[in-house]
Amino acid sequence: MHLKTLTVRGFKSFASATTFEFEPGVTAVVGPNGSGKSNVVDALAWVMGEQGAKTLRGGKMEDVIFAGTSGRAPLGRAHVSLTIDNGDGALPIDYAEVTISRTLFRSGGSEYAINGNSCRLLDIQELLSDSGLGREMHVIVGQGQLDRILHATPEDRRGFIEEAAGVLKHRRRREKTVRK
Ligand code: ATP
Ligand code: MG
Numbered sequence: 001m002h003l004k005t006l007t008v009r010g011f012k013s014f015a016s017a018t019t020f021e022f023e024p025g026v027t028a029v030v031g032p033n034g035s036g037k038s039n040v041v042d043a044l045a046w047v048m049g050e051q052g053a054k055t056l057r058g059g060k061m062e063d064v065i066f067a068g069t070s071g072r073a074p075l076g077r078a079h080v081s082l083t084i085d086n087g088d089g090a091l092p093i094d095y096a097e098v099t100i101s102r103t104l105f106r107s108g109g110s111e112y113a114i115n116g117n118s119c120r121l122l123d124i125q126e127l128l129s130d131s132g133l134g135r136e137m138h139v140i141v142g143q144g145q146l147d148r149i150l151h152a153t154p155e156d157r158r159g160f161i162e163e164a165a166g167v168l169k170h171r172r173r174r175e176k177t178v179r180k
Helices: 038-049 121-129 145-150 154-165 170-177
Strands: 004-007 018-021 077-085 095-105 111-112 118-119
Touching: 018 145, 038 095, 095 121, 111 121, 111 145
Parallel strands: none
Antiparallel strands: 004 018, 004 077, 077 095, 095 111, 111 118
């Protein structure tokens, strides 16, 4: 499994449709401060289902929509789509290529789709959850986040490891059952 293309339109600093193509292996994004490198990573997290405005470095979810510049009016929606090569079947869906997309309207509504079919956020999160991507992912390490991990309490550090190993969801499910 690897990420193939990411298309952003109206997302943060990307007013016009912009497509990034990734090859298998390592991709480096370089550019001056403030040029939008971290916004590319935010777009990846967002399309994979990130719900925390703070994780996306904003105050509220609407902040991901292009807010306008001196030369360009604000936009009414943000759209991101991500195509994943699923040739190895890592995602539990019968397609060699999977495109997930997310749209947020300034008026408040959201739309999600898997291979062009409308779905719920939960469907995207479930599709990605066993691949190590998706909800509460630690596959994206943001600027400054390494410090957070290094200074974490032993309990929090255990959480990171359990999440990475895919056992956290089983522990949560167990705790829920025991409480009942
Ligand atoms: P650094 O090297 O400092 O980490 P960077 O390349 O990672 O910089 P980003 O943080 O990705 O830069 O981009 C910041 C830019 O994105 C700022 O100029 C900010 O104004 C712009 N930006 C963020 N959100 C929006 C938005 N909703 N609408 C328009 N521009 C936005
Ligand atoms: Mg940055």
